[in-house]
Amino acid sequence: MNVLDQFKLTGRTALVTGSSAGIGLAIATGLAQAGARVVLNGRNAAKLEQVAAQLRTTGADVVTSCFDVTDGAAVNQAVAAIEADHGAIDILVNNAGMQRRAPLHEFDEGHWHELMRTNLDSVFLVGKAVALHMIARGRGKIVNICSVQSELGRPGIAPYTASKGAVKMLTKGMAIDWGPKGLQVNGIGPGYFKTELNQALVDNPEFSAWLLNRTPSRRWGDVEDLMGAAVFLASDASRFMNGHILYVDGGVTATL
Template identity: 55%
Template sequence: MLTSFDLTGRRALVTGSSKGIGRALAAGLLAAGADVVLNARDRDRLVATYDELEQTARGRVEWRAFDVTDEEQVRAAAAELGDIDILVNNAGMQRRSPITEFPTADFDQIMATNVRSVFLTSREFGRLMVARGAGKIVTVCSVQSLLARPGIAPYCASKGALTMLIKGLCADLAPHGIQVNGLAPGYFDTELTSALVADPEFTAWVEKRTPAGRWGDVADLVGPLVWLSSSASDFVNGQTIYVDGGMTAVL
């Protein structure tokens, strides 16, 4: 029934939600009836996004500025926020360089932001979900969880690690009534990819490589997220859903 997609009365935390895909995911959850806690490190950007979403939100909007790679900050946030029904792990970063020149500090930062953060938030908020016997954890992965391109080997490693972390979290948390899944976008037109979108050669490659023949729009992610966050997906667990216009389905 369509009512199984309704998120009214559920409370979600979306990390990295002050801009881009995270902002779109937060807006989608609000439209589906959820109350949403926005998160990012940049307080000013976070407050600006809060002000924008609060004007039209169906659910209640809050914001909390904390660093999801910092164990103590994540633990404090979990203690302050309490029960979260839906955890969306979206915070992430990218660095580009040939592997022979890739700085170790950049590798460490990518792994901390893309993997350590998911471990920390899933552990701390997962404890609360276990005590309650219910919860949804959705982690934003990437087509680079499965495919690689030159210059982004550490990013590919981090996103590939998430697919197995999702399976491990499922193994631990599913017996407690918690569903843990991944949402893997293909190439999406966002402010972070604007330079690539503006590059005619790269855009031509994306359109040719993607069976759907276009860049993804952030709105394309909302439906799958609402599904994974709702009771409609209660028997879906440990999976990574690729929202990529068919890119990972073809050679």
């Protein structure tokens, strides 16, 4: 097989959670361009359909599944419906996430639980629901979206850092438990990207100047920079990778 053929996803189905905008949408677009049928997920059905319609104009094979990734019953029902209506889920990208900023001693308890449900519980709930089908088939690819905050801390985001550190270790745990059953579970750790989640930081000249000086590549990430990494981890090209976190961060984690 030609090495480039290993990156093709033709004939495979990929579910990407939180994929109506930002990083999730970029990853979904990349997987579709590599040939996969992509299932977009979010909680706003109208927005999902609008995004799906736009992708279809490019020739992408796209369907939607509107469900709350923090609701275990809803997750199980949705995954079963996707498997029944659109075929086996070959690839899962756990991307859904959120951010809340405040000094830890001022952080609201309700916001803590909301953030953990969205960033961590969803990875377990969707990951388990999909893995049960993958295990029965003896194959599957799961990609969990971690963060440079899986490794590094910053003021005012301790709960987010805790959640993403946990996603990193859950990724390793999934690989250990499910690797012998034919699954590959890896993670992508994005650095600082221009997204709705980071818009306040993008618009802050002082922070942007600090970040550019701190990043060897001397720029913010564009969400398109994540497409290749996602296709790689979803494809046969990464068939001997398991439990690895691939940092796509312009070098932030490489420097003090």
